[in-house]
Amino acid sequence: MASSVARSDASVALSERRxxxxxxxxxxxxxxxxxxxxxxxxxxxxxxxxxxxxFRDPGNLTNVLRQTIVLGMLAIGQSLVILAGGIDMSxxxxxxxxxxxxxxxxxxxxxxxxxxxxxxxAIGAALGLLNGLIITRVYASPFIVTFGMFGILNxxxxxxxxxxxxxxxxxxxxxxxxRVGPVPMCVPAMASVWVAAWLLTxxxxxxxxxxxxxxxxxxARLAAVHVPRTLVWAYVLSGLCGAAGGLFILARSGVxxxxxxxxxxxxxxxxVALGGISLSGGRGTIVGTLGGVLLLGVVxxxxxxLQVDAFLQQLILGLVVLITVATYRSARTG
Amino acid sequence: xSATSLPARALRSAAPSRRFVRAVDLxxxxxxxxxxxxxxxFAVAFVPRFYELGNLSTVxxxxxxxxxxATGQMLVLLVAGLDLSVNAVLGLGAVIVISNQQGFSxxxxxxxxAIALGVGLANGLLVAWRQVPAFIATFGMLIxxxxxxxxxxxxxxxxxxxxxxRVVGIGQIGPLPNAALTWIVVLLLTGGVLAxxxxxxxxxxxxxxxxxxxxxxxxxxxxxxxxxxxxxVLALVAxxxxxxxxxxxxxxxxxxxxxxxxxxxxxGGTTFRGGRGNPLGVAAGAILLSILLNLVVVAGLxxxxxxxxxxxxxxxxxxxxxxxxxxxxx
Numbered sequence: 199m200a201s202s203v204a205r206s207d208a209s210v211a212l213s214e215r216r217x218x219x220x221x222x223x224x225x226x227x228x229x230x231x232x233x234x235x236x237x238x239x240x241x242x243x244x245x246x247x248x249x250x251x252x253f254r255d256p257g258n259l260t261n262v263l264r265q266t267i268v269l270g271m272l273a274i275g276q277s278l279v280i281l282a283g284g285i286d287m288s289x290x291x292x293x294x295x296x297x298x299x300x301x302x303x304x305x306x307x308x309x310x311x312x313x314x315x316x317x318x319x320a321i322g323a324a325l326g327l328l329n330g331l332i333i334t335r336v337y338a339s340p341f342i343v344t345f346g347m348f349g350i351l352n353x354x355x356x357x358x359x360x361x362x363x364x365x366x367x368x369x370x371x372x373x374x375x376x377r378v379g380p381v382p383m384c385v386p387a388m389a390s391v392w393v394a395a396w397l398l399t400x401x402x403x404x405x406x407x408x409x410x411x412x413x414x415x416x417x418a419r420l421a422a423v424h425v426p427r428t429l430v431w432a433y434v435l436s437g438l439c440g441a442a443g444g445l446f447i448l449a450r451s452g453v454x455x456x457x458x459x460x461x462x463x464x465x466x467x468x469x470v471a472l473g474g475i476s477l478s479g480g481r482g483t484i485v486g487t488l489g490g491v492l493l494l495g496v497v498x499x500x501x502x503x504l505q506v507d508a509f510l511q512q513l514i515l516g517l518v519v520l521i522t523v524a525t526y527r528s529a530r531t532g
Numbered sequence: 533x534s535a536t537s538l539p540a541r542a543l544r545s546a547a548p549s550r551r552f553v554r555a556v557d558l559x560x561x562x563x564x565x566x567x568x569x570x571x572x573x574f575a576v577a578f579v580p581r582f583y584e585l586g587n588l589s590t591v592x593x594x595x596x597x598x599x600x601x602a603t604g605q606m607l608v609l610l611v612a613g614l615d616l617s618v619n620a621v622l623g624l625g626a627v628i629v630i631s632n633q634q635g636f637s638x639x640x641x642x643x644x645x646a647i648a649l650g651v652g653l654a655n656g657l658l659v660a661w662r663q664v665p666a667f668i669a670t671f672g673m674l675i676x677x678x679x680x681x682x683x684x685x686x687x688x689x690x691x692x693x694x695x696x697x698r699v700v701g702i703g704q705i706g707p708l709p710n711a712a713l714t715w716i717v718v719l720l721l722t723g724g725v726l727a728x729x730x731x732x733x734x735x736x737x738x739x740x741x742x743x744x745x746x747x748x749x750x751x752x753x754x755x756x757x758x759x760x761x762x763x764x765v766l767a768l769v770a771x772x773x774x775x776x777x778x779x780x781x782x783x784x785x786x787x788x789x790x791x792x793x794x795x796x797x798x799x800g801g802t803t804f805r806g807g808r809g810n811p812l813g814v815a816a817g818a819i820l821l822s823i824l825l826n827l828v829v830v831a832g833l834x835x836x837x838x839x840x841x842x843x844x845x846x847x848x849x850x851x852x853x854x855x856x857x858x859x860x861x862x
């Protein structure tokens with residue numbers, strides 16, 4: 199009798215502790231950085247809206263959303279990789295590579311749209327797979343491997359084409375401008391991608407594995423998480439996101455440019471860091487990344503409207519990064 | 533390439549044999565000098581133009597500049613860090629010293645030195661005190677310093693290189709270019725400090741095991757900061773030598789040095805987990821990479837294949853050293 203009471207006490211205590219831990223985990227994920235980043239988005243947009251008539255034009259606002267799609271795609275992939283404790287410096291080059299190949303093969307043929315979209319995504323996934331396999335099989339530093347991949351792909355892209363190439367069918371270009379009422383189709387499509395990414399990270403076994411691996415690979419392994427497989431999947435997904443972002447650029451620009459997506463690997467990391475995902479992995483949410491992407495999008499749009507010099511833009515971006523990382527909470531002190 | 537597929541297979545068995553560990557260790561340490569010899573022999577057979585006297589001295593000067601940067605990069609890698617701001621420091625330093633419209637003044641040299649010290653200090657403080665991942669802190673610095681440089685020059689090239697710098701860049705003493713002499717001095721100093729002084733032992737101790745070093749009373753943070761500062765200053769020195777060699781500075785000066793210095797340091801036997809590596813290996817790495825990049829040009833291939841060569845060397849080297857670090861630390 200006594201023992202069963204003790205047991206039920208213990209199980210009550212256990213479930214209470216679980217509930218407490220769940221709330222703790224929730225509040226830890228919804229920490230101040232997410233509120234801060236959205237407050238900043240609202241503040242900057244409001245400021246820009248008051249200051250500039252062109253900014254608050256509804257057409258411009260949907261444009262801002264549409265312009266964040268490419269960065270958003272890359273930042274989603276980057277978030278997955280960084281949550282798992284890695285980094286992908288090659289995502290922008292994966293975007294460039296897969297898109298360039300697609301652009302070269304198009305030849306203005308409308309019937310090729312679907313197969314080539316599939317091919318582009320497959321190339322992205324394959325390059326991500328390559329990153330993941332090198333990193334997990336030979337214990338190489340993810341930063342340096344993907345940085346090396348950056349260099350290799352850069353060279354290969356220039357070998358494929360040294361100037362803008364490809365004849366893109368009009369039906370493909372129409373994807374960019376397709377509208378439902380006043381809203382470009384691609385905006386709700388992208389919103390659903392964000393929701394899918396959020397569900398993937400917060401509601402699935404794979405999402406929990408990402409957090410576990412990023413938090414501590416050792417503990418994750420002891421908890422029966424397949425660490426290399428989780429990492430490889432993260433890189434594959436990042437490659438897929440990169441390819442998708444690149445294919446969207448292709449619909450916008452209508453030409454395969456061997457210089458496209460320049461600097462996006464860094465911007466995607468900045469968006470992730472701004473959104474409060476720990477750069478050493480395991481903490482933060484994709485919701486924060488969305489905030490980071492929106493902030494960068496609004497600021498870029500403001501820069502354009504105000505015609506800020508390129509060097510000043512670069513200075514400000516660098517300063518923002520340095521300030522963000524200087525206030526960054528590390529795993530050790532956290 | 534077989535070095536990368538072989539370990540993967542062997543790893544699946546529980547414990548790799550001792551001979552295998554030894555083999556990977558030796559590969560990691562001797563890859564650069566051996567590959568140098570192989571590539572040089574390859575060049576005898578297929579690209580004889582490589583051995584023309586003018587080309588050889590070009591390679592020597594390029595290897596020297598890269599070697600100076602890579603020596604600094606190695607110091608940072610030894611304490612398990614990474615410096616991606618070297619090419620920005622290299623470029624900004626050169627711009628400040630050279631594009632002074634009133635001609636050269638010693639003051640600009642001091643200013644450039646102050647900037648290099650400041651950037652290294654900021655990198656080191658961010659990494660050691662704020663525990664920011666090294667690549668993100670230094671990458672942010674790269675963007676920022678790059679912006680400063682653009683703001684300073686507005687993208688214009690300048691060809692106002694002072695005479696003494698031209699002497700350093702392209703002059704020779706006997707058969708040896710002055711740039712190579714500068715490199716040898718840097719190598720002797722770094723090698724001497726690492727091998728003979730207490731600070732040198734601290735660097736290896738911090739890199740091999742940060743916490744153990746701290747418990748043993750090593751001022752770990754200060755050691756890390758010092759490595760970043762020295763790395764920045766060496767990047768500045770390399771920038772001056774390079775601009776002396778080229779004879780002008782423009783926006784593209786030094787853009788490849790991030791990838792190349794890391795690749796040279798790692799192929800030369802430095803592990804990115806810290807604690808392993810020496811200046812001589814890195815020197816071999818710098819020579820190997822310079823020869824390869826030069827061969828791309830001399831063999832008549834398009835210039836963008838250089839990018840691919842850099843990437844391949846980096847990935848292969850990283851794979852070997854990653855394997856080595858993993859096997860040696862288990």
